[in-house]
Every structure is written in C-alpha cells, then in structure tokens.
Amino acid sequence: MLAKATRLLLVEDDEDDYVLTCDYLAQLSSHVFEIDWLSCPEEAIAVLSKNQHDICLLDYRLGASDGLMVLKKAVENGFNGPIIMLTGQSDDALDLAALDAGAVDYLVKSEMSSERFARAIRYALARRDVENERVERLKAEAENRSKDRFLAHLSHELRTPLTSILGYTELLMQSEFNLQAENELSVIYRNSQHLLSLLNDVLDLSKIAADKLELTSSDVNFDSLMADVYTLMHVSAVDKGLSLRFESQQALPLTIHVDATRLRQVLINIINNAIKFTEQGEIVVRAWTAWVNEREMLFFSIKDSGLGIAPDKQALIFKPFEQIADIESRSVGGAGLGLAICSELLNRMQGSIKLESKLGEGSEFTLSVYPGNIRHIERQMLAFDASPHLQQKPAPLDVSGRVLVVDDVKDIRVLVGHMIASSGAVVDYAEHGKAAIDKVHSAEQAEQSYDIIFIDIHMPIMGGKEATIELRKLGFQGPIIALTAANMKGIKSELSALGFNDMIAKPVDANQLYLSLEQFLSRGEKTEARQLTKSSAKPSAKATHLRFLLVEDDADAAQITQLLLESLAVETIIASSCEHCLAILKDDSAFDKVLLDMHLPDGDGLWLAEKIRHAYPSLGIVIVSGEEPELEKIKQLDIDQVLLKPINLALLNELI
Structure with missing residues (x-):
C-alpha cells in the first residue's frame, strides 16, 4: 500500500531555487511529497490560512517583502503545520526572529544538499504528527468529559422525578386508597422501577466504556x-x-x-x-x-x-x-x-x-x-433448586401460640407454615408487608395477637424491613424473624437495628426454624420471650425525636422526601438553596442530619458540605445525588453517607 503523500507548500520567488528544492525533496526516500509552489506573499498567506498543507518551506526574501511577515500572518490566521524558514546566508538575529515568529527551524539554502535538510524535514513532520496526536487526544478527552457531564446531569435529572413518582406511589400503596386502586398503583410502581433499571443500565455501560466500573469481591x-x-x-x-x-x-x-x-x-x-x-x-x-x-x-x-x-x-x-x-x-x-x-x-x-x-x-x-x-x-450438593414440598421430618418439639408467616412466594409460605404447624402452633399467612400489618392490627383488635412473625425481606408492595419498622412503631412487641437469602457480612446487625430478633437464611433449614420456635414459643416461656423482645427491640423513630434538614431545590422531590421522613416520625425542614440552608443553620443548628442535594441553584452539595463541616463540625452530613460523587471528595469532607436517587422508604429506614 502506497504511503499517503505529504502536502508541502514552497513559498519561493526564485525559480532556480524552486527546481533545486524539488530535487532535494525527491531524494528523501522517507516521504512522498505533493508540492505546491507560490511566489506571491499575499497568495501564500491566503493559502496557508486554509490550513490544507502538512508543511511549509518559506523563503526569507520574497521580492520587496520578507518571509517573517508571511510567517506571522499565517500563524495568526490559524495555520498549525510546521514552517521552516529558508535563508540565503546564516544570520543569528534573523534565525532567532524566525523562531520567535513561529518557525520550527531555519535552513541556509547552501545546506539543502546535506543531511541536515533531510533531518529538519523529518523532525518537522514528526513534530506535526505528535502535535496532531496531542490535539486529537485532548479533543477525545474533552468529548469524554463532556459525555460524563451529560450522563451525570441526565442521571440527576431522571432520578429526581423518579423520587417523586416512586415515593408518592409507595405512600398511596400504604394508604386506604390502595384498596380502590391496587392494580393501577402496582402498574405505576413496576414501570417506574423499570425506568430506573434502564437508567442504571445506561450508567453501567458508560462506566464500563470509561473504565470506571469497579468490582468489589x-x-x-x-x-x-x-x-x-x-x-x-x-x-x-x-x-x-x-x-x-x-x-x-x-x-x-x-x-x-x-x-x-x-x-x-x-x-x-x-x-x-x-x-x-x-x-x-x-x-x-x-x-x-x-x-x-x-x-x-x-x-x-x-x-x-x-x-x-x-x-x-x-x-x-x-x-x-x-x-x-x-x-x-x-x-x-x-x-x-x-x-x-x-x-x-x-x-x-x-x-x-x-x-x-x-x-x-x-x-x-x-x-x-x-x-x-x-x-x-x-x-x-446444594439445595438451591429444591422445589418446596410438604414432606418434612416431624418437629422435634411441642409448642403453642399463633404464628404469622409472610412471604410473597406461595410455595415458600406453605412450606414454612406446614413445618411450623407440625410443631403444634397455629399458623396464619400474609403475602406482603402491608397485608401483614393489616393482619396484626385485626388480630390485636380481636385480642388474638400473634406470638411470633416470620417475614421475608424482599417482597412487592412492602418488604420485610419496612413492615417490621412499621410494626414496631405500632407497638407490636413479639419476636420478628427475618427470612432472607442475603447472608452477607453485617446483615444480622443491620436487621437487629431495624427491630428483628433473629434471621433464618433461605432456603429455610428445618432445624434452624425449630430452634427459633423453641427459643420463642416453648410452653411457659412466651412471657419471658415477650419481655426479651420488648427490651431488645429498636426504639421507634418517635422516641428518638430526630430532626433532619433537607436541602433540595426540586419542590416535588423535596415534598415527597419530607413526607416519607415524617411517616417515619422524623421532623423535616426543607431548604431550597445553599443560601437558604446556611440561613436556617445560623438560626437553628439543632439537627441530627443535613441531607444535601448535589445540584443546587447557587452551588453544589459538596461545596455546601464543606461550609457546613467547617461551621458545624458535629452535624451529620448525607449527600443525596442522582450521580455517584467522587469517592476522594466524600472522604475529604468526612461525609456520613451517600444516598443515590430515587429516594424511597427503604433507603430512609436504613439512614435512620
């Protein structure tokens, strides 16, 4: 494959010098040149301004004009290729003037037959290639930064309204309105979650493309x-x-x-x-x-x-x-x-x-x-594929009491219920957290309270964590046992902090289930178990008197976050800007946490966090963002936590 010809502009008013220069260029085996010849300075400036040549050889003497004027004008007009000045004889002052004006080199015409001429041409073209690569790299980096900024902005702009959609839907699903519009609310909730998953996919792909996706094994x-x-x-x-x-x-x-x-x-x-x-x-x-x-x-x-x-x-x-x-x-x-x-x-x-x-x-x-x-x-031989069945070994104990089993998967509900019933307890069922709360409320009104609840963590409508927090707020003091497939480090302490008494890993092991029943439902020990639960259960949010300052400029997102927090008995004050936030803190800084949106009309969340950390060092600071902030900045500012939008009850429960 033939190498692409190098376009060279020779600005020379002497025809003999033009012919000689062409001969010397033809002898350079490293390049093939396509030569354009001009003798008029004005024409040379006009052609160079179009920036269509890879290199220019420019004679110093051009009739009544000099090449320095052409050189300066060409550079001013945007020519970015290398220019080599040609002179009749060596002149240090002229050489320095040419370099100062933008030439990459200068050559005495008598040296054009020497190796120095070939070296000067090769060096100039190499510099041009390096510069072109640098410009392209900077352009690509600028485009990547622009794309990253766009994706970060897009993430924030989409996650903020999703906070409102998901938040209000959650509130409606937990209200009496759910009885009339359960199907419609479920459709809204599922589709909002689908939008969120698509957004996460786009962001994952952008992280992969930018080599910013990190795995944590x-x-x-x-x-x-x-x-x-x-x-x-x-x-x-x-x-x-x-x-x-x-x-x-x-x-x-x-x-x-x-x-x-x-x-x-x-x-x-x-x-x-x-x-x-x-x-x-x-x-x-x-x-x-x-x-x-x-x-x-x-x-x-x-x-x-x-x-x-x-x-x-x-x-x-x-x-x-x-x-x-x-x-x-x-x-x-x-x-x-x-x-x-x-x-x-x-x-x-x-x-x-x-x-x-x-x-x-x-x-x-x-x-x-x-x-x-x-x-x-x-x-x-792992049991993850085992279909639930009812043939289980007989319970090794005899207990009494009323048990509520909560799981959205019917097969698992029936299996766990059968195992418990075989030990002598009376079993009732609920398919999600909201139904469990209704069952507990009805049972207490009928003075037939449940003695223990086994509840799945991940369920539609309301999960086990949210339901447990709500049950504790409503005064349920019996043991609550989590059924969960998550068995990662710290999960047990997290569940304990939310009000659970114990956890059983899925798939449910019969021995673990019987041990739990024995601990909390053995005959004659129910009263003691109730007392243990009452002393170990997490205090309700009302008892903690929490106060949060929420800094969010989007009115809908601010309102739904405030409603969600207040449903958890957290007093919440809203500020709509950095200035508003600092003014509130100046008059009243008695807050447990300040929740800061990353993008505010008069500054960003990290700038505001720095101000707050300096003026109120004991305040807990939480960044609420539609994008993941830089980890280094979070560490520098001693930020307590980062919540990624959309904000929901589960996230706020964990925060509390």
Whole structure:
C-alpha cells in the first residue's frame, strides 16, 4: 500500500531555487511529497490560512517583502503545520526572529544538499504528527468529559422525578386508597422501577466504556446467592405459567469469592430474558465447576424453550443498543443494553459468555466466572433448586401460640407454615408487608395477637424491613424473624437495628426454624420471650425525636422526601438553596442530619458540605445525588453517607 503523500507548500520567488528544492525533496526516500509552489506573499498567506498543507518551506526574501511577515500572518490566521524558514546566508538575529515568529527551524539554502535538510524535514513532520496526536487526544478527552457531564446531569435529572413518582406511589400503596386502586398503583410502581433499571443500565455501560466500573469481591455464601436469584425470578416465571428449575449434578463450593451484586445482576438479567422470550415450557439453570487453563472456573447455563435467536442476530446481541426481539415479540421492551453489560461484567470477572440457539427451539447461554481459589473450600450438593414440598421430618418439639408467616412466594409460605404447624402452633399467612400489618392490627383488635412473625425481606408492595419498622412503631412487641437469602457480612446487625430478633437464611433449614420456635414459643416461656423482645427491640423513630434538614431545590422531590421522613416520625425542614440552608443553620443548628442535594441553584452539595463541616463540625452530613460523587471528595469532607436517587422508604429506614 502506497504511503499517503505529504502536502508541502514552497513559498519561493526564485525559480532556480524552486527546481533545486524539488530535487532535494525527491531524494528523501522517507516521504512522498505533493508540492505546491507560490511566489506571491499575499497568495501564500491566503493559502496557508486554509490550513490544507502538512508543511511549509518559506523563503526569507520574497521580492520587496520578507518571509517573517508571511510567517506571522499565517500563524495568526490559524495555520498549525510546521514552517521552516529558508535563508540565503546564516544570520543569528534573523534565525532567532524566525523562531520567535513561529518557525520550527531555519535552513541556509547552501545546506539543502546535506543531511541536515533531510533531518529538519523529518523532525518537522514528526513534530506535526505528535502535535496532531496531542490535539486529537485532548479533543477525545474533552468529548469524554463532556459525555460524563451529560450522563451525570441526565442521571440527576431522571432520578429526581423518579423520587417523586416512586415515593408518592409507595405512600398511596400504604394508604386506604390502595384498596380502590391496587392494580393501577402496582402498574405505576413496576414501570417506574423499570425506568430506573434502564437508567442504571445506561450508567453501567458508560462506566464500563470509561473504565470506571469497579468490582468489589468478597466471600459469598453460594447457596444463599442462588436462592436469592431463584426467589426473585420464580414469581416472574410463575406469572407466565413457566417452570423455573435450578439444578446441579455435582457438589459445589459453599463459599466463592466474587462481586455478589454483579454476579446476581448477570444471572437475573439472563434468566429474565429467558422468561421474556419463552411463552411455554421451562427455564433450567445449571451450575458446575471445571478446570480451564489450570484454574477451576464456575460455570452456569441458562436454557429456555423459547423463540430462539436467528443465526444472523446472534453476533449482535452482545453489542450495546441491539435487541434480540423479532417480529413475533415486538411487545418485549428494553434498551438492548443488558447482554452487552453482562458480557463486560463477566469479562471483568475473568469469565466469558457464549450462546447456542435455534429458531423455534430455544436458547442456551453458558457463562463462566472465576470464583477465587476454591481448591480447599468445603463442597456439598446444594439445595438451591429444591422445589418446596410438604414432606418434612416431624418437629422435634411441642409448642403453642399463633404464628404469622409472610412471604410473597406461595410455595415458600406453605412450606414454612406446614413445618411450623407440625410443631403444634397455629399458623396464619400474609403475602406482603402491608397485608401483614393489616393482619396484626385485626388480630390485636380481636385480642388474638400473634406470638411470633416470620417475614421475608424482599417482597412487592412492602418488604420485610419496612413492615417490621412499621410494626414496631405500632407497638407490636413479639419476636420478628427475618427470612432472607442475603447472608452477607453485617446483615444480622443491620436487621437487629431495624427491630428483628433473629434471621433464618433461605432456603429455610428445618432445624434452624425449630430452634427459633423453641427459643420463642416453648410452653411457659412466651412471657419471658415477650419481655426479651420488648427490651431488645429498636426504639421507634418517635422516641428518638430526630430532626433532619433537607436541602433540595426540586419542590416535588423535596415534598415527597419530607413526607416519607415524617411517616417515619422524623421532623423535616426543607431548604431550597445553599443560601437558604446556611440561613436556617445560623438560626437553628439543632439537627441530627443535613441531607444535601448535589445540584443546587447557587452551588453544589459538596461545596455546601464543606461550609457546613467547617461551621458545624458535629452535624451529620448525607449527600443525596442522582450521580455517584467522587469517592476522594466524600472522604475529604468526612461525609456520613451517600444516598443515590430515587429516594424511597427503604433507603430512609436504613439512614435512620
């Protein structure tokens, strides 16, 4: 392939010198030159101003004019290529003047046959290439910064109204209005959550593109992680009349070292796609380990009996903004980002993803991740795929009392209830936190209070954490036991702080369940258990007399956040700007926390945080943001916490 010709402008009024210069340039084997020749200074300035040449050789003497004038005008008019000044004889003053005016070098015409001429040309062109690369790099960096600023602004602008939509919907779902509009409110809530998930996908992809996505690996209970995924996906499968099975034919490590959040995200995304594109049949999730290149890897396959993917589309589905929907499934939504993000995340977890699919027969995705060194980790046949069944060993104890079991998955409710009933207790059921609160209220009015509540953490309408806080506020003093697939570090202390007495990991182990019943419901010990619960339960928010200052310029977002906080008995004052906030604090600084929006009309949240930290060092400061602030700045300002919008009851509960 021929090298691209270098465009050279020779400004020279002597034809003999023009011919000689062309000869010398032809002898330079390193470059091919396309030479334009001008002798008129004015024409030279006009041509150079168009910036269409890679290099210029400029004679100092141009009739009555001098080349310095041409040089200065060309540079002023925007010519950014190298200019070499040609002189008849060496003159130190002239040489310095040429360099000061913008020339990259100067040559005496008598030296043009020497190596110095070739070296000067090569050096000038190399400098031009370096400068062009620098300009392109700066331009790309500026574009990336501009894109980052745009995405950060977009994130903030979208998350702020989502706070209002989700917040007001949550409040309505917990009010009497829910009785008349439960279906409509659920639609609003689900679609708002869907918008939020799409926004998170866009931001994840932008972080990956900017190489700013960080993984946080830790030791994870593998069985619990898979049970959590199963619990979340089972309801979606049942809603479509599909079977979802998790299985493994080999003993698997009890603990793996991964980023649990990101691995869960990948599995949920691909299983969710399988459910979306399958109208009948089943989705089977398998797990196994195998050695690859002297490392033991963890593999998953997700196989469905759905539409399948055409061969010509299989290469596209891992690219951003490509959707695998075809004409038969136009109703399936999404931005086409999920699989691209999964591919990148798996790559960062030292794994991969591949696809096998046939139209009309279904698809199978095979994933791999590096689970850390699992050579010496204990292994068992894990039970994450076990379908709940009612045949359980008889209870090893005899208890009495009334028990409420709360779980949105009917199979799990029935299973846990049957196990408890076999021990002698009377069992009642609720499908979510709101229903549980109603049941407790009705039971107390009928003077048939529940002695213990077993409640799932993750449920639609109202989760276990929110329900427990509300139950404690309403005065329920009996034991509340969390049923959760999350078994990460710190979860037990977090649940205890929210008012739970204990937790049982999913899948529910019968022995753990019986131990809990024995502790709280053994005959003759109910009174003691009640007293223990009363002393250990978290005080209600009303008893703590919390006061928050909320700094938020969006009136709707401020109002719903205030309502949510006040529903948790936190007195909340609103400031709409930095100036307003500082004025309130000057008159009254008796707040437990100040919640600062990142983008305010007269400054940003971090600037305001610095002012507050300096003037009121004992105040707790929480940043409320639609984007993730820089971690270094958060550490420097000793910020207590960062809440990512949209704000909801669960986040505020954790904050309190």
